[in-house]
Amino acid sequence: MKTRVLGKTGFEVSEIGLGCWQLGNDFGPLEDKDAEQILQTAMAEGIRFFDTADVYGGGISEQRIGEWRKALAKPPIIATKVGRNAALYPNGYSKAAVKKSLQESAKRLGVDSIDLAQLHCVPREVLFDGDILAWMEDLKQEGIIKHFGASVEMLDEARFCCEHPEMASLQILFNVFRQDAVESLLPLAEKNNVGIIVRLPLASGLLSGKMSSHHQFDEHDHRSYNKDGAAFHVGETFNGIPFEKGVALVESLKSKLPEGQNILDVSLRWILDQPQVSSIIAGASRSSQVVRNAAASSLPPLSKELHVLLADFYRDEVRSEIRGGI
Numbered sequence: 001m002k003t004r005v006l007g008k009t010g011f012e013v014s015e016i017g018l019g020c021w022q023l024g025n026d027f028g029p030l031e032d033k034d035a036e037q038i039l040q041t042a043m044a045e046g047i048r049f050f051d052t053a054d055v056y057g058g059g060i061s062e063q064r065i066g067e068w069r070k071a072l073a074k075p076p077i078i079a080t081k082v083g084r085n086a087a088l089y090p091n092g093y094s095k096a097a098v099k100k101s102l103q104e105s106a107k108r109l110g111v112d113s114i115d116l117a118q119l120h121c122v123p124r125e126v127l128f129d130g131d132i133l134a135w136m137e138d139l140k141q142e143g144i145i146k147h148f149g150a151s152v153e154m155l156d157e158a159r160f161c162c163e164h165p166e167m168a169s170l171q172i173l174f175n176v177f178r179q180d181a182v183e184s185l186l187p188l189a190e191k192n193n194v195g196i197i198v199r200l201p202l203a204s205g206l207l208s209g210k211m212s213s214h215h216q217f218d219e220h221d222h223r224s225y226n227k228d229g230a231a232f233h234v235g236e237t238f239n240g241i242p243f244e245k246g247v248a249l250v251e252s253l254k255s256k257l258p259e260g261q262n263i264l265d266v267s268l269r270w271i272l273d274q275p276q277v278s279s280i281i282a283g284a285s286r287s288s289q290v291v292r293n294a295a296a297s298s299l300p301p302l303s304k305e306l307h308v309l310l311a312d313f314y315r316d317e318v319r320s321e322i323r324g325g326i
């Protein structure tokens, strides 16, 4: 597993990280032993960067990571998020409430100081107001967190964050079905030494290539109840693309790929081919997926021709299908 530096944190993180939303049972129920096996497998594959949030399963994801972490001689980097729990979202933001949320996360994770705390898609007006960023600076001074970053939905929010002098990292929606950041964000992030963490690399699993339009999701899986954005931002589920359309686009792209290339490897490798990306936090609901995704770090870069094909396909066929803005 190759590593890259994560922006201003200076942390060496694995190119493939583990997204731990699944460990909160938000992609369907997961037994404790299966969650632990996913975490163990990730470590065995060289994954040293884990992303979670206080709201994943109401704290279950953080708790499972904390339990597992206890036994490790050399724990990996764990990033969590703050800003979407019921005490804060949508209008309960105060320094005291943010601090309390982070202290609760630290307790669940079993750490004295959180490696990286990311603002979790806080409302635009809260972000742009700027107070919350000043609170994060203070909380860093107080030692509650080591670094702070932000997870955002829109690219203008990402660019705003990049200008903050202490913003260590940005977590963005970025994949072969959402490519705008290549030109409109990554150069700025690089200039300002803001590490890029990529979420939804497989567009909630669509880009694994395994889904058909008849695919059934568990009723507790956000891909069932949020496929059209009924519960939270539509972009967080299938990248904002209507599910059946997404499946059709995947089939169309598969038919255009050169012989011997599969869509999952191409999707992960395309992201790693962007040098400004520090880590892809691929989500996994079983260990075999962790193993498969980790292998992308060893694949060779895609050819120039394939990059052109993917850029053209995105521009001509995918971009206009994305709901919720970019």
Ligand SMILES: NC(=O)c1ccc[n+]([C@@H]2O[C@H](COP(=O)([O-])OP(=O)(O)OC[C@H]3O[C@@H](n4cnc5c(N)ncnc54)[C@H](OP(=O)(O)O)[C@@H]3O)[C@@H](O)[C@H]2O)c1
Residues within 6 Å of the ligand: 018, 019, 020, 021, 022, 027, 051, 052, 081, 120, 121, 151, 152, 171, 198, 199, 200, 201, 202, 203, 204, 205, 206, 208, 210, 236, 264, 281, 282, 283, 284, 285, 286, 288, 289, 290, 292, 293
């Ligand atoms: N607002 C935010 O900050 C925010 C929002 C969303 C996500 N995130 C973070 O980003 C992480 C990644 O995003 P995501 O999990 O939503 O999307 P993702 O990584 O694009 O998709 C994950 C899903 O893809 C499928 N998958 C993964 N690897 C596979 C493989 N090798 N073969 C076949 N299928 C595979 C699995 O689906 P099945 O479960 O159907 O097998 C898995 O649950 C999350 O875990 C979370 O940590 C943050």
